[in-house]
Amino acid sequence: xxxxxxxxxxxxxxxxxxxxxxxxxxxxxxxxxxxxxxxxxxxxxxxxxxxxxxxxxxxxxxxxxxxxxxxxxxxxxxxxxxxxxxxxxxxxxxxxxxxxxxxxxxxxxxxxxxxxxxxxxxxxxxxxxxxxxxxxxxxxxxxxxxxxxxxxxxxxxxxxxxxxxxxxxxxxxxxxxxxxxxxxxxxxxxxxxxxxxxxxxxxxxxxxxxxxxxxxxxxxxxxxxxxxxxxxxxxxxxxxxxxxxxxxxxxxxxx
Amino acid sequence: xxxxxxxxxxxxxxxxxxxxxxxxxxxxxxxxxxxxxxxxxxxxxxxxxxxxxxxxxxxxxxxxxxxxxxxxxxxxxxxxxxxxxxxxxxxxxxxxxxxxxxxxxxxxxxxxxxxxxxxxxxxxxxxxxxxxxxxxxxxxxxxxxxxxxxxxxxxxxxxxxxxxxxxxxxxxxxxxxxxxxxxxxxxxxxxxxxxxxxxxxxxxxxxxxxxxxxxxxxxxxxxxxxxxxxxxxxxxxxxxxxxxxxxxxxxxxxxxxxxxxxxxxxxxxxxxxxxxxxxxxxxxxxxxxxxxxxxxxxxxxxxxxxxxxxxxxxxxxxxxxxxxxxxxxxxxxxxxxxxxxxxxxxxxxxxxxxxxxxxxxxxxxxxxxxxxxxxxxxxxxxxxxxxxxxxxxxxxxxxxxxxxxxxxxxxxxxxxxxxxxxxxxxxxxxxxxxxxxxxxx
Numbered sequence: 001x002x003x004x005x006x007x008x009x010x011x012x013x014x015x016x017x018x019x020x021x022x023x024x025x026x027x028x029x030x031x032x033x034x035x036x037x038x039x040x041x042x043x044x045x046x047x048x049x050x051x052x053x054x055x056x057x058x059x060x061x062x063x064x065x066x067x068x069x070x071x072x073x074x075x076x077x078x079x080x081x082x083x084x085x086x087x088x089x090x091x092x093x094x095x096x097x098x099x100x101x102x103x104x105x106x107x108x109x110x111x112x113x114x115x116x117x118x119x120x121x122x123x124x125x126x127x128x129x130x131x132x133x134x135x136x137x138x139x140x141x142x143x144x145x146x147x148x149x150x151x152x153x154x155x156x157x158x159x160x161x162x163x164x165x166x167x168x169x170x171x172x173x174x175x176x177x178x179x180x181x182x183x184x185x186x187x188x189x190x191x192x193x194x195x196x197x198x199x200x201x202x203x204x205x206x207x208x209x210x211x212x213x214x215x216x217x218x219x220x221x222x223x224x225x226x227x228x229x230x231x232x233x234x235x236x237x238x239x240x241x242x243x244x245x246x247x248x249x250x251x252x253x254x255x
Numbered sequence: 256x257x258x259x260x261x262x263x264x265x266x267x268x269x270x271x272x273x274x275x276x277x278x279x280x281x282x283x284x285x286x287x288x289x290x291x292x293x294x295x296x297x298x299x300x301x302x303x304x305x306x307x308x309x310x311x312x313x314x315x316x317x318x319x320x321x322x323x324x325x326x327x328x329x330x331x332x333x334x335x336x337x338x339x340x341x342x343x344x345x346x347x348x349x350x351x352x353x354x355x356x357x358x359x360x361x362x363x364x365x366x367x368x369x370x371x372x373x374x375x376x377x378x379x380x381x382x383x384x385x386x387x388x389x390x391x392x393x394x395x396x397x398x399x400x401x402x403x404x405x406x407x408x409x410x411x412x413x414x415x416x417x418x419x420x421x422x423x424x425x426x427x428x429x430x431x432x433x434x435x436x437x438x439x440x441x442x443x444x445x446x447x448x449x450x451x452x453x454x455x456x457x458x459x460x461x462x463x464x465x466x467x468x469x470x471x472x473x474x475x476x477x478x479x480x481x482x483x484x485x486x487x488x489x490x491x492x493x494x495x496x497x498x499x500x501x502x503x504x505x506x507x508x509x510x511x512x513x514x515x516x517x518x519x520x521x522x523x524x525x526x527x528x529x530x531x532x533x534x535x536x537x538x539x540x541x542x543x544x545x546x547x548x549x550x551x552x553x554x555x556x557x558x559x560x561x562x563x564x565x566x567x568x569x570x571x572x573x574x575x576x577x578x579x580x581x582x583x584x585x586x587x588x589x590x591x592x593x594x595x596x597x598x599x600x601x602x603x604x605x606x607x608x609x610x611x612x613x614x615x616x617x618x619x620x621x622x623x624x625x626x627x628x629x630x631x632x633x634x635x636x637x638x639x640x641x642x643x644x645x646x647x648x649x650x651x652x653x654x655x656x657x658x659x660x661x662x663x664x665x666x667x668x669x670x671x672x673x674x675x676x677x678x679x680x681x682x683x684x685x686x687x688x689x690x691x692x693x694x695x696x
Contacts, residue, residue, distance in 0.1 A: 084647065090647070
């Protein structure tokens with residue numbers, strides 16, 4: 001589904017990704033961990049089409065198509081979703097209006113009929129129940145005055161609603177208490193199927209106890225330096241990244 | 256030497272003098288003569304005046320405007336009203352064509368008891384003593400040349416009187432239609448609103464050009480809001496790119512009264528709107544809201560003055576501008592607190608969204624506070640669309656053009672959300688939503 005080869009990307013002339021390779025198949029959940037500044041958020045932003053980042057080398061294929069050539073909105077319509085680390089507040093547009101506009105943009109792209117306000121409401125209510133979110137958030141401006149946790153939950157709500165083929169969660173767990181974490185993980189788990197894939201970018205192992213990845217990767221210095229199963233995440237939680245840094249320094253090939 | 260604007264308008268006075276209403280009323284004759292004198296002394300305002308630094312009327316000097324006499328206004332077909340009526344919806348309708356009330360086009364059936372809506376010219380004939388108490392009491396021709404011009408030349412307008420405790424449920428829709436003309440027309444309608452104690456009404460002053468040609472409107476509205484009365488005044492401006500729209504709103508508020516002004520300057524070539532609200536007695540509160548949206552080379556200038564003349568008075572002001580092309584916006588907000596006016600709240604905000612790097616805004620708060628127990632805040636901002644918000648919307652599948660429209664709509668929302676008529680609010684919202692030309696994105 002997603003094939004990243006030798007990806008190099010920079011922002012403001014500073015190279016962040018330095019030859020990243022990653023292969024995600026349908027049905028898989030991949031976790032990407034790494035210390036601050038390793039390029040985790042850059043990867044998420046480059047995949048979503050953030051115009052401030054410049055890709056200087058490499059390629060990204062999504063269902064065989066060149067993802068990097070698509071504008072951000074087209075990526076979204078093709079089923080790529082980014083749950084933001086810092087969701088943007090938009091005063092003056094209600095959450096309901098925003099989400100219906102977005103859902104309809106995607107339905108139109110798929111040649112489906114637009115959903116009317118009534119059907120939308122029953123659909124979004126069902127999804128809100130799933131992630132235990134109060135309906136009052138529908139009539140509030142997008143993310144305006146939401147707490148950190150409410151914003152993250154709102155991202156998961158949009159994800160549940162849009163049903164993306166590839167969901168990228170950029171530190172969705174940061175700032176969440178353990179209950180919220182469980183709920184968010186449940187929301188993501190309902191998306192798991194043979195067709196869907198999820199890329200979980202995180203700093204901590206704790207989300208991964210609820211959202212068990214098929215593969216865990218360590219991102220360091222703009223490259224994937226180690227990949228493994230879930231136990232890799234646990235080892236990172238216990239011992240930190242120092243041992244991997246040593247391994248890399250010794251010239252150990254990325255596993 | 257060719258005729259300048261001053262000579263031309265003085266000539267208009269000579270031409271119309273015989274047909275101007277009130278020629279048998281000595282007080283009105285005196286008022287007009289003194290106004291003519293004031294205008295002769297001042298001429299049109301020029302950028303040398305501090306209040307006119309950014310708005311230049313010199314284009315008026317060379318345009319050969321002609322005066323329109325009441326008798327020369329031809330009939331306008333009924334169906335012309337369908338579109339403009341839709342903007343406000345169900346309302347008591349009074350129509351002015353070229354500044355003259357057209358009774359046949361108006362619809363003033365089923366007015367409740369205690370409410371009067373009629374032609375100002377007719378009222379000058381039928382109840383001159385009453386009008387003498389109000390007309391021209393709030394604007395000063397010596398301080399404002401355009402008021403002098405209006406007082407000298409007004410032929411008609413709307414007179415609304417609400418008796419004590421009269422409540423008008425449906426809004427009043429004053430529809431000012433300006434026809435095209437060659438040579439271009441100059442009209443000076445004057446409206447008077449008197450809301451006696453405890454009364455309330457919502458009044459829409461809707462200026463609309465029927466075809467895109469040059470013409471001048473120089474209008475003045477005076478509003479008396481007596482004790483405990485509540486007036487909502489909406490000015491909806493949809494004029495052509497080549498129109499000159501000069502307008503003023505003078506308000507005087509008594510004890511515990513409420514007044515809210517909503518200026519929707521959606522379209523208009525060269526626009527100047529002066530608002531002057533006097534909070535004359537304790538407990539009076541006013542809110543001045545505005546949304547201006549000039550495109551191309553349109554120019555929209557708002558000058559507001561709130562005068563806190565009594566203690567325990569509040570004023571709130573929110574103006575938002577959306578500017579595209581090489582448009583120009585001006586907001587000048589003056590707050591004046593008199594020395595004996597304690598316990599005052601005065602808030603003023605002006606925010607501007609520039610959608611093009613050729614558009615520009617001049618914003619200036621002017622605070623003159625001579626009392627000590629005053630809470631006053633003001634803020635001004637000029638910015639572009641938020642790139643982060645734009646990207647966020649795009650990552651949800653919304654294309655760049657629609658995302659820009661949505662964010663523009665969101666920007667205007669603070670003002671549109673406060674509009675007291677749902678139909679008009681939706682009308683304004685769709686105007687903003689459809690405003691950005693797709694090709695521009």
